[in-house]
Amino acid sequence: MHFIITDASLAKSRAIHLSGTRLVLAFMATALALMIAAAGLYHWVFLKGAREGWPVFGxxxxxxxxxxxxxxxxxxxxxxxxxxxxxxxxxxxxxxxxxxxxxxxxxxxxxxxxxxxxxxxxxxxxxxxxxxxxxxxxxxxxxxxxxxxxxxxxxxxxxxxxxxxxxxxxMPTQRPLAAAPLGSAFGWRIDPFTGKQALHTGLDFEAVTGTPIFAASGGVVVAQELHRDYGNMVEIDHGNGISTRYAHTSRAFVKQGDLVKRGQKIAEVGTSGRSTGPHLHFEVLVGGVWQDPRKFLDAGSRPSAGTPVAAASPQPAASRAGR
Structure with a gap:
């Protein structure tokens, strides 16, 4: 497309040639300019009419x-x-x-x-x-x-x-020996050494020497000593005034001050101290008073066992361990 521009006063003319691309660009620029001008005018008129309350614009x-x-x-x-x-x-x-x-x-x-x-x-x-x-x-x-x-x-x-x-x-509810028959029960009996009636303060489990002994519950070892009656003994404090004793052992694998877990191997069966043969003498004390360990072990063997309540009633003097 050609445009010829003539200037009469100067008596000269000028020719402008626009290709297709230039023509499209020029058209787009013109349209954009018109749109901007229209938007600006509309915005100005619209705002002015709204502010001044013109009937139509309001x-x-x-x-x-x-x-x-x-x-x-x-x-x-x-x-x-x-x-x-x-x-x-x-x-x-x-x-x-x-x-x-x-x-x-x-x-x-x-x-x-x-x-x-x-x-x-x-x-x-x-x-x-x-x-x-x-x-x-x-x-x-x-x-x-x-x-x-x-x-x-x-x-x-x-x-x-x-x-x-x-x-x-x-609570000491786990059996200290995995599978061992019960010998002497807790309570009054004829003492095998004196032949007189005496209180047996625990349970005797018959087992051969060297049988593993396990902690009936977690706690702290408060004694591991050689006692005149108990022989090689381990005592564990389980808290709340409850403690257990494991007497007549042949070997102990814990010492005083050790922290033990339930079911941990702490000793082996023996016949040390006041004993007539290899066995484990197992005691449970509440507040320093002997209790029947079967109440605790039976509670541990029940599927929905509750906490055994041991009455801490005073016990008379008795011959301690032994059978």
Whole structure:
């Protein structure tokens, strides 16, 4: 495309040649300039009419603003309703958690009233009247407070159950010998050395020399010594005033101050001390008072064994170990 520009005053002309590419670029530049100018003019006229209250422009501004506000309100309402439904579901789960806490509280030694606290409110929050944003915020605050209370109560329950588990693990309920027949039981009998009636303060398990002896529960070794009556003896403190003794051993694999675990090998059967033959004399003491070890061992052999309660009643003087 050729353009010829003629200047009459100078009596000269000028020719301009535009290729296809140049023509397209020129057209696009012109269109862009017109669009910018139109947008600027529209913006200026629109704002001026809105500020000065021109009849046509004022109505347009109100219409556009109203549509925008309605869209925002509809968006907020949909989100508030969705959040309310979700909060209702969470409150329903909180009610289930409260019921579970009441059932578990009995195992932890707590009353249901301690677990229940303030009553939980379940069900959906969205009813016939939609919730306002302020009501939803208040419901969220109440839910957060109630959930915090439940967490505190469940933490207490966990602590109680953990304490009970530790106490049960520290009870001497495991047999000190894997499979050994019971010889002399706990109680009054004829002493094999004096021929007189005496209290046998533990259980005698018959086994050959060298049979492994295991700790009936975890604890600390408070004595490993050669005793006149008990012979080579190991005594373990299990806490809460409970201790066990393992007498007449041939060898001890622990020493005073050692920390032992339940089922750990601590010695081997022998016939040292006041003994008529190889066996293990096993004692359980509560507060320094002899108790019948069978109450503890029988509790450990039951699938749902509870904590054995040993009455710490004074015992008369007795001949200690021996058979």
């Amino acid at each position: 109505a347009l501004v109100k219409l556009v603003t109203k549509d925008d506000v309605e869209q925002r309100e509809r968006f907020v309402r949909e989100n508030v309703d969705a959040m309310a439904r979700r909060l209702g579901e969470m409150q329903a789960k909180l009610v289930q958690m409260e019921a579970l806490g009441e059932r578990v509280s009995g195992l932890a030694g707590l009353s249901p009233a301690d677990v229940r606290g303030s009553p939980a409110r379940g069900g959906a929050l969205v009813s016939g009247r939609p919730l306002s944003l302020e009501e939803l915020q208040a419901a969220l605050s109440e839910f957060e407070r109630t959930a915090g209370q439940r967490v505190d109560v469940l933490t207490v329950i966990e602590s109680r159950l953990l304490d009970q588990k530790i106490r049960s693990m520290m």
